[in-house]
Amino acid sequence: MTARAPLLFGLSLALLGLVMVAGVLWGTAEITWGERLAILTRADDAPRGLSMIVWEWRIPRVLAVALIGAGLALAGALMQTALRNPLADPYLMGLSSGASAAAVAGIIWLPSGITDVVGIPVLAFLGAGAAFTMTLGLSMQRGRSLDPLVVILAGVAVSLMFQSLTAFFLYLGDPQATRSALGWLMGSASGTGWNDIPMLLGALTLVGVLALWRAGDLDATLLGDERAEALGVPVETLRYSIFFGTVLLTGLAVAVAGIVGFIGLILPHMARLIVGARHRVLIPMAMSLGAAVLVAVDLLCRLLLAPEELPLGVLLALFAAPPFILILRGMRRHA
Known part of the structure; x- marks a missing residue:
């Protein structure tokens, strides 16, 4: 399988290129092929309004979504390795729950003047960081190394606490503000722009390069702590490096697009089925597939109910169930 990895990775990049082009060319606004060509080439006769839609909305959105998908898939692959748990994902340490509680509290309780200045993405990132800090604090024991099982249990406890807070805020909140908060919780890339690209790209590049640099150590970790x-x-x-890289990638993803589930759980497994478990080939494949x-x-969220837009979480849940079932069947056969 490893010998075919370059070819398979090339095919995954081709697939990524095709869906990114489709994401730029298609949308709710009707644009002819001639207008699309004129817009993409920045021709003088390109319609100004449609050019703004493509260059200021569609292109940055497609780039941001691709970076978020790649980052979540990378974070999921690293977490599954660090905890040696096939069900680990980037949100395991309470990151999504902490971000949700902070964002919902900001949307429902804080005055609009404060949220306009601080921004819901910043609040969400701070909430994710707070949940991560609590999980890590509960997991650490003086004089003893970090136990992956304790990390998982601490993450579950922190997640439940912040989920309860989120439900409490939603129950007491104004119905209109609650609807806005629910839309954020289900994930959406509708508010992304060019200003989101540098931080997403910088975080993905930093964590991705470091992960590839330590690919051999990641492979050895799968043998168990003592052997490694x-x-x-x-x-x-x-392990600590993986946790901090995960909170960086996941926190930024949640801050930009809300809660985007299943990518970090399912896509690393799909990449393993395609190219195997060696991290030098697994990491690039997982990132390209996630994107x-x-x-x-x-x-599809933009097109299915146009001009309305479906939340990302709705379709991701529908599409994630069949491959997850197949992965579980494969795990049972190899058990």
């Missing part, structure tokens, strides 16, 4: 340490792998440092799938789902 015997091979010279600093397991504890590596392609999320861009395709976002395009």
